[in-house]
Amino acid sequence: MGKIRIVVLSVFLWEDRILVYKGKSPDTGRIFFRPTGGGLEFGESLEEGLRREVMEEHGQEITDIVPLCVAQPRFKWHGVDSHQIFVIHDAKFRDTSYYREEWFSLNDNGNDIPCKWKPISDFRNGDFLHPQGLLEFLETYEEGKVCIPVLQ
Numbered sequence: 001m002g003k004i005r006i007v008v009l010s011v012f013l014w015e016d017r018i019l020v021y022k023g024k025s026p027d028t029g030r031i032f033f034r035p036t037g038g039g040l041e042f043g044e045s046l047e048e049g050l051r052r053e054v055m056e057e058h059g060q061e062i063t064d065i066v067p068l069c070v071a072q073p074r075f076k077w078h079g080v081d082s083h084q085i086f087v088i089h090d091a092k093f094r095d096t097s098y099y100r101e102e103w104f105s106l107n108d109n110g111n112d113i114p115c116k117w118k119p120i121s122d123f124r125n126g127d128f129l130h131p132q133g134l135l136e137f138l139e140t141y142e143e144g145k146v147c148i149p150v151l152q
Contacts, residue, residue, distance in 0.1 A: 002080075002081055002082075002083060003083075004083050004084065004085060005039055005082075005083070005084045005085070006039065006040040006084070006085045006087065007037060007038060007039055007040065007084050007085065007086050007087070008037045008038070008039075008040050008046055008049045008050040008053060008086075008087050008089065009034070009035040009036065009037035009050075009086055009087070009088045009089065010035060010036065010037055010050060010054065010062070010065075010088070010089045010090060010091045011035045011068070011088065011089070011090055011134075011138065012035075012036075012090065012091060012092070012093065013090050013138070013141075013143060014099055014117065015099075016119060016120050016121070017117040017118060017119050017120065018035060018117070018118060018120060018138070019035065019036055019115060019116070019117055019118075020033040020034055020035055020036070020115060020116065020118050020129070021033070021034060021036055021106065021113050021114065021115040021116075022114065022115075022116075023130075025075075025076075025077070026077065026078050027075075027076045027077065027078070027079060030128065031127075031128065032128045032129070032130040033118060033123070033127060033128065033129055033130065034129075034130040034131075035088065035134075036053075036054070036057055036058070036106055036115055037050060037053045037054070037057075038053040038056070038057070038108070039053075040087075046067065046087050046089075047065050050062070050065060050089055050091065051065075054091070056107065057106040057107055057108060058093075058098070058106055058107075059107075060093050060094065060095055060098055061093075061094040061095070062091040062092060062093055062094060063091065063092050063093075063094050064090075064091055064092040065089055065090075065091045066089060066090045066091070066145070066146055066147075067087065067088075067089050067146060067147065067148050068088045068089055068090055068137070068141065068147050068148065069088050069134070069137050069147055069148060070085065070086065070087055070088070070148065071085075071086040071088065071131035071132075071133060071134065072084070072085050072086070073086065073130070073131040073132065086131055088134065090141075090143070099117070101117075102116055102117060103115075103116045104116075120135070120138060120139070123135045
Protein backbone atom coordinates (compact mmCIF):
# COMPACT_ATOMS: atom_id res chain seq x y z
CA MET A 1 0.00 0.00 0.00
CA GLY A 2 1.37 3.40 -0.94
CA LYS A 3 1.62 6.42 1.32
CA ILE A 4 0.17 9.89 0.95
CA ARG A 5 2.72 12.68 1.17
CA ILE A 6 1.69 16.10 2.46
CA VAL A 7 3.51 18.94 0.70
CA VAL A 8 3.48 22.64 1.64
CA LEU A 9 4.02 25.08 -1.23
CA SER A 10 3.92 28.82 -1.82
CA VAL A 11 3.34 30.66 -5.08
CA PHE A 12 4.83 33.95 -3.77
CA LEU A 13 2.49 35.93 -6.02
CA TRP A 14 4.29 39.11 -7.14
CA GLU A 15 3.42 41.49 -10.00
CA ASP A 16 1.44 38.82 -11.92
CA ARG A 17 4.33 36.37 -11.49
CA ILE A 18 4.81 33.32 -9.31
CA LEU A 19 7.94 31.57 -8.12
CA VAL A 20 8.35 28.14 -9.72
CA TYR A 21 10.92 25.55 -10.63
CA LYS A 22 10.96 23.66 -13.92
CA GLY A 23 10.66 19.89 -13.87
CA LYS A 24 10.18 17.04 -16.30
CA SER A 25 8.14 13.91 -15.69
CA PRO A 26 10.40 10.85 -15.95
CA ASP A 27 7.37 8.86 -17.11
CA THR A 28 5.72 11.08 -19.71
CA GLY A 29 8.51 13.51 -20.57
CA ARG A 30 6.12 16.40 -19.97
CA ILE A 31 7.71 19.67 -18.85
CA PHE A 32 5.98 21.25 -15.86
CA PHE A 33 6.43 24.16 -13.48
CA ARG A 34 5.66 23.84 -9.78
CA PRO A 35 5.69 26.30 -6.86
CA THR A 36 8.54 25.73 -4.43
CA GLY A 37 8.21 23.98 -1.09
CA GLY A 38 8.38 20.43 0.18
CA GLY A 39 7.22 17.72 2.50
CA LEU A 40 5.64 18.43 5.85
CA GLU A 41 7.47 16.74 8.73
CA PHE A 42 5.73 14.97 11.58
CA GLY A 43 4.68 17.40 14.32
CA GLU A 44 4.91 20.55 12.17
CA SER A 45 2.04 22.90 11.51
CA LEU A 46 1.53 23.89 7.88
CA GLU A 47 3.05 27.31 8.55
CA GLU A 48 6.05 25.86 10.39
CA GLY A 49 6.66 23.42 7.55
CA LEU A 50 6.45 26.14 4.91
CA ARG A 51 8.82 28.42 6.85
CA ARG A 52 11.31 25.56 7.25
CA GLU A 53 11.13 24.54 3.59
CA VAL A 54 11.65 28.12 2.38
CA MET A 55 14.61 28.58 4.73
CA GLU A 56 16.14 25.26 3.59
CA GLU A 57 15.57 25.88 -0.11
CA HIS A 58 16.04 29.64 -0.39
CA GLY A 59 17.79 30.67 2.83
CA GLN A 60 15.07 33.30 3.28
CA GLU A 61 12.53 34.22 5.96
CA ILE A 62 8.90 34.74 4.93
CA THR A 63 5.95 36.78 6.19
CA ASP A 64 2.26 37.25 5.38
CA ILE A 65 1.52 33.54 4.94
CA VAL A 66 -1.96 32.98 3.51
CA PRO A 67 -3.39 29.49 2.89
CA LEU A 68 -4.95 29.41 -0.57
CA CYS A 69 -6.07 25.97 -1.68
CA VAL A 70 -5.52 22.23 -1.47
CA ALA A 71 -4.79 19.92 -4.38
CA GLN A 72 -4.47 16.16 -4.39
CA PRO A 73 -2.51 15.13 -7.47
CA ARG A 74 -2.07 11.46 -8.25
CA PHE A 75 0.57 10.59 -10.84
CA LYS A 76 3.37 8.20 -11.70
CA TRP A 77 6.97 9.11 -10.86
CA HIS A 78 9.65 6.71 -12.11
CA GLY A 79 6.87 4.18 -12.71
CA VAL A 80 5.60 4.31 -9.13
CA ASP A 81 2.13 5.57 -8.22
CA SER A 82 2.36 8.80 -6.23
CA HIS A 83 -0.38 10.49 -4.22
CA GLN A 84 0.31 13.85 -2.65
CA ILE A 85 -1.72 16.45 -0.83
CA PHE A 86 -0.50 19.94 -1.75
CA VAL A 87 -1.41 22.71 0.68
CA ILE A 88 -0.73 25.81 -1.39
CA HIS A 89 -0.05 29.20 0.18
CA ASP A 90 0.87 32.71 -0.78
CA ALA A 91 3.60 34.43 1.23
CA LYS A 92 6.10 37.27 1.01
CA PHE A 93 9.87 37.24 1.34
CA ARG A 94 11.08 39.40 4.22
CA ASP A 95 14.10 40.45 2.10
CA THR A 96 12.46 42.27 -0.81
CA SER A 97 15.69 42.17 -2.87
CA TYR A 98 14.79 38.52 -3.57
CA TYR A 99 12.10 39.74 -5.97
CA ARG A 100 14.69 41.42 -8.22
CA GLU A 101 16.33 38.15 -9.26
CA GLU A 102 14.83 36.57 -12.37
CA TRP A 103 16.62 33.19 -12.15
CA PHE A 104 18.29 31.66 -9.12
CA SER A 105 18.92 28.25 -7.58
CA LEU A 106 17.16 26.64 -4.70
CA ASN A 107 18.76 23.97 -2.55
CA ASP A 108 16.86 20.69 -2.58
CA ASN A 109 18.72 18.19 -0.39
CA GLY A 110 22.08 19.42 -1.68
CA ASN A 111 21.00 19.70 -5.32
CA ASP A 112 20.84 23.11 -6.98
CA ILE A 113 17.56 23.46 -8.85
CA PRO A 114 16.95 26.53 -11.03
CA CYS A 115 13.79 28.47 -10.28
CA LYS A 116 12.40 31.75 -11.53
CA TRP A 117 9.68 34.36 -11.34
CA LYS A 118 7.41 33.24 -14.15
CA PRO A 119 4.56 35.37 -15.52
CA ILE A 120 1.14 33.80 -15.01
CA SER A 121 0.46 34.61 -18.68
CA ASP A 122 3.04 31.93 -19.66
CA PHE A 123 0.68 29.32 -18.22
CA ARG A 124 -2.28 30.78 -20.09
CA ASN A 125 -0.18 30.37 -23.24
CA GLY A 126 0.57 26.68 -22.80
CA ASP A 127 3.23 26.10 -20.12
CA PHE A 128 1.91 23.52 -17.64
CA LEU A 129 1.53 24.65 -14.03
CA HIS A 130 1.44 21.73 -11.60
CA PRO A 131 -0.84 20.88 -9.93
CA GLN A 132 -3.67 20.89 -12.44
CA GLY A 133 -6.22 23.60 -11.62
CA LEU A 134 -3.80 25.98 -9.88
CA LEU A 135 -3.75 28.39 -12.83
CA GLU A 136 -7.54 28.66 -12.84
CA PHE A 137 -7.51 29.23 -9.09
CA LEU A 138 -4.88 32.00 -9.32
CA GLU A 139 -6.86 33.79 -12.01
CA THR A 140 -9.74 34.30 -9.56
CA TYR A 141 -7.68 34.82 -6.38
CA GLU A 142 -7.86 38.15 -4.56
CA GLU A 143 -4.38 38.80 -3.12
CA GLY A 144 -4.19 38.60 0.66
CA LYS A 145 -7.56 36.89 1.04
CA VAL A 146 -7.58 33.71 3.14
CA CYS A 147 -9.32 31.13 0.99
CA ILE A 148 -9.18 28.13 3.31
CA PRO A 149 -9.15 28.65 7.04
CA VAL A 150 -6.71 26.36 8.83
CA LEU A 151 -8.18 24.96 12.02
CA GLN A 152 -5.70 24.19 14.79
